[in-house]
Amino acid sequence: MLQTVLTEEESRFLSDYLANHFASQSEAPLPQEAQDDFWKGVLQVSHKVGAATALNKLLLFERPVSFVDEAGVSLTLYQACAGHIPVITLSHAGDFEALVTNLVYKGKTPANLTATGSSFVFGKKMRLIILSKKPYSNVSAKTMGLSEAAWQEKSLKIRWEHECTHFYTKVRYGCAQNHLHDELIADFCGIYQAFGHYRSDYFLRFMGIRGSEGSRLSFYIKNASPAVFAALKEVAEKAARTLKSWSKSPAFARMTKEERIQWMCALQLRNM
Numbered sequence: 001m002l003q004t005v006l007t008e009e010e011s012r013f014l015s016d017y018l019a020n021h022f023a024s025q026s027e028a029p030l031p032q033e034a035q036d037d038f039w040k041g042v043l044q045v046s047h048k049v050g051a052a053t054a055l056n057k058l059l060l061f062e063r064p065v066s067f068v069d070e071a072g073v074s075l076t077l078y079q080a081c082a083g084h085i086p087v088i089t090l091s092h093a094g095d096f097e098a099l100v101t102n103l104v105y106k107g108k109t110p111a112n113l114t115a116t117g118s119s120f121v122f123g124k125k126m127r128l129i130i131l132s133k134k135p136y137s138n139v140s141a142k143t144m145g146l147s148e149a150a151w152q153e154k155s156l157k158i159r160w161e162h163e164c165t166h167f168y169t170k171v172r173y174g175c176a177q178n179h180l181h182d183e184l185i186a187d188f189c190g191i192y193q194a195f196g197h198y199r200s201d202y203f204l205r206f207m208g209i210r211g212s213e214g215s216r217l218s219f220y221i222k223n224a225s226p227a228v229f230a231a232l233k234e235v236a237e238k239a240a241r242t243l244k245s246w247s248k249s250p251a252f253a254r255m256t257k258e259e260r261i262q263w264m265c266a267l268q269l270r271n272m
Contacts, residue, residue, distance in 0.1 A: 004231040014228050017221060018235065018270035021181070022173040035127060039077050039086045051075040055088070055099075063102035068092045078129075080164040081258045082171035086128040087160065096132035104130070118159045122170050129163040131156060136190075137206035137216055144202075158190035165189040168261055180220050180236060183207070185264040188243055189257070198247040200240035209233050238272045 006014065046054035052070035067073055072091025077084050090096040093114075100119045101109045110116075117134040121127060135141065136158045141151035165186040170176040187203050195202075204210040207217045221232060243264070246252050255263065 002231050002234050004227055004234060006227050006231060010225055010228050010231075013224070014231055014235075015270050017224075017228075017232075018181075018268075020266070020268055021177065021179065022169065022175055022265040026172050026174070035086075036077070036084050039084075039128075042086075043075060043077055046075050051088070060099075060102055063107050065095065065098045065102055067095045067098075069095055072133075078160075078164070080167055081261070082164075082168040085164065085167050087131060087163075088128065089131045089133070089156065091133050093132055093134055096130065096134070100130055117155070118163050120163045120166050120176070122167070122176065127167070129160075129167065131159050131163065139205060139211075143205070143211065154194045157194035158187070160190075161193040162186040162190035165261060168258070169265060172262075173265060178220050180217070180232065180239075181265075181267070181269055183216070183220060184236070184239055184243070184267075184269075185261060188247075188264060189261065192247065198244055200244040203240050203243075204237060207236060209236055235269055235272060239267070239269055242267075242272060 042054050042058050045058060048054075049057075050070055050073070052065075052067045052073040054075070055073070056064040067090075069090075069092040073095065074089045076087050076089075078087045088099065090099060096117075097109075097113050100113060100116070101107060104119055104121055115138060117132045117136065117138075119130040121129070133152050133156055135151060136155035141148045144151050144154075146154065163186070166176040166182065169182065169185070176182060184203070187206060188198055191202050192198050201210060209217060217233065217236065218229070221229065224232065246263075252260065
């Protein structure tokens with residue numbers, strides 16, 4: 001039972017938003033062989049001339065990037081739950097923003113890019129993940145009680161697993177949205193991968209529900225009244241507590257990573 005009082009119209013709005021949008025039938029995966037062959041070629045070239053040069057020659061020849069830290073650019077073809085996915089990692093924030101601008105947005109800088117730490121591309125011809133080494137969700141190392149180096153390492157691990165989880169739900173369910181349910185699942189996987197256990201307080205901090213940093217939640221719901229937004233915070237807190245308890249259960253321990261994602265996708269947030 002929510003503590004926030006909503007009008008009938010607000011209740012309908014929230015109920016519609018919280019309806020489970022993960023389809024029961026999987027999306028037919030796109031042919032993967034051509035993409036794998038292309039990226040294997042890029043990877044081979046990167047081993048010879050460096051990832052930055054390889055990307056400019058084979059992927060960015062129309063809009064090359066003048067990388068500030070070429071040594072900080074890396075490329076791998078990662079075996080995720082849903083198959084191979086190219087992952088490009090950039091140490092310099094400016095290099096990340098330039099690559100996203102030139103590769104994903106065809107030279108047009110998107111809004112709020114400086115606050116963004118990753119980009120997930122899932123198109124008909126190309127799938128890839130681009131990751132920065134920015135602090136995750138713009139939360140500082142001091143807030144996390146970690147050194148700058150340790151938090152940078154953890155941030156990258158969270159982002160990596162977070163984006164691979166979006167990749168999985170896109171392939172498995174045909175869905176990867178800017179939505180609380182998607183972020184709940186992806187952050188769970190990221191936090192668990194980085195720390196070896198789930199911390200619900202970290203998720204709430206990253207979403208901006210606890211503390212002044214990491215204010216992401218407002219990005220995932222549009223045109224919501226203050227009351228609906230307050231109710232959504234309640235839902236997020238309850239869901240985070242549910243996941244924390246579940247992560248300590250024997251059933252959780254017996255599950256594979258893929259089974260855990262599927263279990264979270266089946267959650268009915270509006271009933272929490």
